Amino acid sequence: MSQVVQSRAAGTRTRQAVGMDSFRLALAAAYAVLLAVLPFVVESDASLSRLRAQVLSGAVDEVEVVGGPGTRSGWGSQEVRWRDGLLQRVTTVELRPSDVSAEPRDGVVHEDVAALLRHDNPSVVVSRSNDPGWEPEVFGQAAPGWVAALLFIVAIASLGLLILGPPPWRGTRWAWFWLGVWIPPVGTLAFLLLSGPAPLVSRRPTRRRLTGLWGFLLGAALAAALPSPWW
The missing domain is CATH 3.30.720.90 (Signal recognition particle alu RNA binding heterodimer, srp9/1)
Incomplete structure (x- = not known):
């Protein structure tokens, strides 16, 4: 009986994980489309x-x-x-x-x-x-209200996924948080694409992950190096 319960629990966790992955990738697609449209509306x-x-x-x-x-x-x-x-x-x-x-x-x-x-x-x-x-203003440039609203919704959903979702791959929660703070477009999109399994990306999580301190320093360095519209 206990094995059946454990099996069912494992299956439930698997379905939840698949659901979270689908939600994350849907957010990534929506965010990528908004970033592609942004230069033409700001x-x-x-x-x-x-x-x-x-x-x-x-x-x-x-x-x-x-x-x-x-x-x-x-x-x-x-x-x-x-x-x-x-x-x-x-x-x-x-x-x-x-x-x-x-x-x-x-x-x-x-x-x-x-x-x-x-x-x-x-x-x-x-x-x-x-x-x-x-x-x-969106990334320092005036934009239509509907674009700002959609980007805000995606950003809040991404933050909720970071806080409440499964442990992210390739970086700790704090590492992904600082990357998103320093370089919102790049950091948020990278989190949505690389913090779990995705098409054309390795499906095995790495044992070593970027820590919060290194995420802070890397984000600060990229913010200084990338042109201003990207942060």
Whole structure:
């Protein structure tokens, strides 16, 4: 009788482990898709000179200008958004009175930026908005709310899996935690793919695992070495 009970318990644990593996790999797939989509939905910074060149050539035919042409004194700032192929661009320009003596530099104008762009190309369509609205930041860049919400859900689910799931492979829980803190995109995706069995990955857990201290140091080193959008 005891052998039957133990066998059933082992079978239950096996089914639970398979279920956790499936859940982990589903999270990995969802996270990978979101990271692949992210460059095309976030607002990346660009220069005013780049925008003017694209408007002049006709590559950009529609822009959105946020903010008015400045105060009565002539000082102010405006934000310009536009599509650059598949990418969403944004730049902030500073408005200064025309009689202010200053070294000319990109991003500083002496008139409404909308008028400046229409002067470059009269056919450009300019839409205006006085309220820039609020968009959450994802890895330091403004992104649509639905993207931020989905990434938050995946991050919380991954953290729950790290805390409540089976002991992870290749690293301790603290090691994977620090990698996820230092380099969220890379660390979280690596945890979801490498902390257990996965296609094209060895199905045997290694005896030696990355400890929390080494995970902290490795994450800090990678955060310093990788370009900022990745952390």
